[in-house]
Amino acid sequence: MALLRNARRFLVATAATTALALLVTGCSSAAPPSASGNASSAPAANRSITFIPKQLNNPYTDVVLGGGKKGATAAGFAKSNVVGPLEANASSQVSFINAETQAGTNVLVIAANDPDAVCPALTEARNGGAKIVAFDSDTNPTCRDLFVSQVVAKDVALIQVELIAQQIGGAGDIAILSATANATNQNEWIKYMEAELASNPKYKDIKLVAKVYGDDADTKSFQEAQGLLQAYPNLKGIISPTTVGIAATARYLSTSQYKGKVALTGLGLPNEMRKFVKDGTVTEFALWDPAQLGYVASFAGKALLDGTITGKEGDKFTAGDMGERVVGANGVVIVGPPTRFNKDNIDNYNF
Amino acid sequence: MSEVLSAEIGAGRSTATRVLTSRGAVMWYLVLAVVIVLSLVVPRFASARTAGFLLLDVIPILMIALPMTLVIITGEIDLSVASTAGLTSAVMGMLWARGMNIYLVLAVCLIVGLLAGAFNGFMVTWVGLPSLAVTIGTLALFRGLALVVIGDNAVANFPRGLTTWATSKIGTTGIPVFIIIVLALIAIFGVVLHLTPFGRGLIAIGYSKEAAEFVGIDVGRAKFYLYVATGLVSSMAGIFWTLRYSSARSDNASGLELAVIAAVLLGGISIFGGKGSIPGAVAGVLMIGVINYALRLQRISDVVLIIVTGTLLIASVVGPSIFEWLSRARHDRRVHKDLTITANTPLSPAS
């Protein structure tokens, strides 16, 4: 009797599960084709673009997205959205990509936390007709149509090495405080930096002793900076090619005995770094105008949708006010040269 | 007097009523209702794509929720499930990068899960430590071992055949093929809990450990098996996670344990032990998954998702508490009324 009672309970549950499955499947076959989001057949007036940055909680990203929104309106997109995880996490980006695929968005502009983890989802989006533009941090080239890069990767690396060499007087130990260990852009820059340090005779007395990762999280970057100076008390300089990392390191240095003794440079936002430049913790750092990056990415998306370009080398398209852009090797578009910031010009910028 | 009171105790409700109004069944009605409402209200929700993406997202939580239900029913808890999954992922990545045969790698990973679960079980049953404390320790230990094994790296080049299989769907229904494995797990755990004496014994252990021991149930062995099962299923979830995202990292599945526990508690499993059902747990996972998915489809920020999960969780435990308080108040009032009636009637030969 007891067995029968429980069996009945189980049957109820099984019936319910089957009902649920049938419901969902049934609805899917009854739904009209446009409900599943066929992105390529969107009329020109009804286009949508969605930006998926590495993380939402990042002031640098906010500036890029501001430019992107402006570019999207100028390029004629009817709707522009921003979605993304709060922490720089590869697997959570996938759920957002999937939601966009389902929503039938025409252009996805993505900065990848991990070049490969997002690939299967992006491929599915492309199969649904969406165009994929990578920006800031590239994905695997096989799953995107274009990569819009802020500057030539090598230039970014060289400028930072040059700055640190100037600031430590040409000789000494340096370390790199990066973002997440898998970020494509970070790893590319670090690779160029290491190559430059090894090959250029001007830097023969400079030794790279450590690479640490702050995960673009303020507390962690702070603690990593602390750890660096404990482990390597003779450290003369730190390069931090990430706005979160350089700000956290600057905060640590400026509250410690190392202020002014250990040089710090890298990529930073003027608004965040102003205080530290004025109080002498940081002499000079670099960046570019992040808003331009978003702006060009929007126009690249438009050009892909229009069919003006397909992403192969030599394609040309107009990026609104920024003029003509040429697609380089491997589907890479460069936005412009980097800018240096120091106490003479930092007040001229507001981002 | 006994006549009056025995009439109150009476025969109770019929089996069918009890099953159909049980907490687990109620959860299923709610899930079905929510799915129907969302299909009508949210555009593009009712489609094969939803089934696919939603179920893929939900599979790891669903898998781990099954043994977790049994563990919580016996009055214990296991917070280390996500770390076991992460450790499995790290081991998988490390071994694959070293060139081991993929099927051998999978076998090793399952063994890792078994060992992790056995360690938990040993500490809880043999050494006799409180499970909350032990699993907080192993949460940190296993995640730490994952870091030691794979460090900051991510392994991404898993065999294309396997990764495609992990995300492939059944025909045109959009339901992932992996669901079959999950359904098998649901069937196994459901049968064990509801249809076998062993399962009945687990519920008894949850109600009263001493009573269960007196009846002859080997409490220690039962709990040990449960922890081993939990470890094994967690490693399966870790394998699925790695294949689905094609990325083995040390922080995979981070934080999943809280989502599993929230879903299981929502599904009607009592944190005190002794009460709960597999269908209820499945319904809890689906409820959270469906709502999260629909909100994300509407591009509603993650913020709302988090608040919804938290509120559902609190409502799910406070609700029954209030309900119980109300029914107890009603019962007290009724008994009070009967006692005053019988106190005022003269003694009859029957009492």
Place this chain on the structure above:
Amino acid sequence: MNRLWSVLRWREFPVAAALVGLVILTYSVNPTFLAPQGVKDLLLNATILVILAAGQTLVLVTQNVDLSVGSVLGLTAYAVGVSFATFPGIPIIAVFAIAILLGGVLGAINGLLVSVAKVPALVITLGTLYIYRGINNAWAGGKQYFAGDRPDSFGNLSVQTVLGIPLITLIALVILAIVAIYLAGVRSGRDLYAIGSDSDAAKLYGVPVTKRIFAVFVANGLLAGLAGVLYASRFNSVGATTGAGMELQVIAAAVVGGVAISGGVGSVVGAALGGLLLTTITSSLTAIRVDKFWQQAVVGALILAAVVIDRVSSLRMTRRLRVSEARNV
């Protein structure tokens, strides 16, 4: 009374010994570990964790747990950022008050649900962990406030030292002393141990259980609020993800310091030592240049060791009590 004190002291012995041993070991490998900057960093890092661990001890002793402290810290730290930005020139003491009160309100919500609705604290605080984090996200969005948005005098609380000890650490030590005295000496503090050991017996004895549990959660909230202010002083940015994941670190610190998860035993001093030990491990490993990836695994092993030691000591205690009772018959 004497025997009671010796037992209490014995409980903290393992963690104290581990801490001393670790510091000596690290110093012998890398002397800069104890240089003034190194010591300052150690103390600063530990301060916030110590305050949170002290509050958590109050909760754990009554056989409850509070998983929402990380979210509370995030909310109060963000409130500090918002206060300084919206009211420039606001006195620092007012900001302290705002954050602490906000923490207290959030703790009161937890306390109400746990004590009145009689729902297990694990579940309630798991839910409020989500809800408070969600509110933090909704309020902050992608916005962050940085050290430059706060007055220098506020930031300097983490820089200035008195006798080599940073100001915020001194604040933490004072708080610690107050809570320790309360738990050990004041009647309502001792009641907490009774509630944690056997709450039904405590109720029969006349301890106002509901009121005490509510008060404990409010106190924990107040302390979390204080930790939020100090966080904002020490670190650079406060935003939507501040404090995420801290709760497990806090519980680990308490458990390692001898506070039992099953309630009824433990002291704030132990929890503070546990917090100090955990933060020292991170710095030690970096100073000895051991692969920092071992840090979490070491923490996990320590927690397990602490729980085992707790179990062994409670078994011995039970046997001793049984023997002594048998003798007294």
